[in-house]
Amino acid sequence: MKTTAPSQVRKQENALFFTWQLRAIVFLAAIASPSAKAEIYVFGQQLSFPKYGAMGTILARDYITPQQLCGQSKCDTTYLWAYPNGGGSTSSSTTITTKVSGISIRLLINGRAYGTGPIWGELSQPIEVQLVRYGQILGGPLGDAASSRYYGITYDISSTAAVLDTVKLTGTVTSIDGTCSVPSQTVKLPKTSINSLDRIGSTAGTQSFQLRINDCPKGYNRIGYTLDPVGGAIANSPGVLPLASGSTASGMKIRVENAQGVPATMGTSIKVDGYNKAADGSFAIPMQASYIRTDTVATPGTVNGTMTVLLDYR
Structure with a gap:
């Protein structure tokens, strides 16, 4: 039996029909600025990663349960906003940058990565939030409780008006110049x-x-x-x-x-x-x-x- 120690990891896509586009326009007009119901914090800890490594490597994962999002075992999600660097303008990219150089973030709903756009469907499993390497990591704060809104997720409850939850990153990243090795x-x-x-x-x-x-x-x-x-x-x-x-x-x-x-x-x-x-x-x-x-x-x-x-x- 032979063991080796390579680097790591892996990637996704998106399509809309005209009827979806029409529904999205109506939906946006109705909930252009819904009031936030809850703020959800992910990671929120001291994280340490190698300064150098393979592009696309998943560095860490955190999860948001349906119960955290809508207070029920299943949520009818409707729309997602993605904010690179924790604020400002939105992006349709499925991977967006964070405040820490070299680290991006990706959010998967029912196993699929999304950027800003419609996410019609029932959420019955935890949302996965990934930190992904895109270059040399320099370290620093991912965000704090007062700012750094990276995602907004809307959902319907019993056919009432859409409700918005905000996903924020907290915690600090330390960059370490070195890794372990595993000999073959x-x-x-x-x-x-x-x-x-x-x-x-x-x-x-x-x-x-x-x-x-x-x-x-x-x-x-x-x-x-x-x-x-x-x-x-x-x-x-x-x-x-x-x-x-x-x-x-x-x-x-x-x-x-x-x-x-x-x-x-x-x-x-x-x-x-x-x-x-x-x-x-x-x-x-x-x-x-x-x-x-x-x-x-x-x-x-x-x-x-x-x-x-x-x-x-x-």
Whole structure:
């Protein structure tokens, strides 16, 4: 099994029909300046990010629940205003700049990013707010409670007049000149008889190893790592890696586990225990890997799997 530590992350789009445009004109005329019902604050904490990194990297996420927005489990959203740099004119772009150089913000409703425009539909899941890198981060305040309105969201309640909620950013960003590193490594499992994998789900040939996260600089509030199986996660098979190139066996794969033999969590950021923002350091996370029988019919041969280790900082 081979692990590597690349950089990170990913992107979206939009269309209107004439009937939507007409409805938007009528709607805007009716609610040109609705009074705000609530102010919603996102992030609101001390955040620390590497000064340099890959463009488009999602640096942090926060969420707004329907209950926060309209006080109910579902909200009928109608329109969104997006304000670059926390005020002034609006923008139709799905990603807008913040007051901090190098950091932009994106708001996703039902999984879709929006700029200023109509958002007709029922909101039943939390709105995701992302901080995204667009260049070198210099640090500074994202905003405060008195200003920095980045979004306005209107919604209808029981067919009454539209209500506006304002989304503001608070908190301060610290820029840190340095990141951790994860060295590539190959873990070799011992040769194992196919007879020891006699049924689906059985494991054998366990090999211990350490996931090494080295040279972490001081200053971050949190450092996390995410295990990402190359080839994608396998449904209902926690910790199992897809067969990688060079594999000749069938009906079996490799499963990654923690030191106690519990399948490793894939695709979710895990805090690096032991890291202290007051000091730099390196860390070794004990893990293990095993062969696992995955199909009724199996044939002997080589079994290879690969996962990537992604690091995140706050």
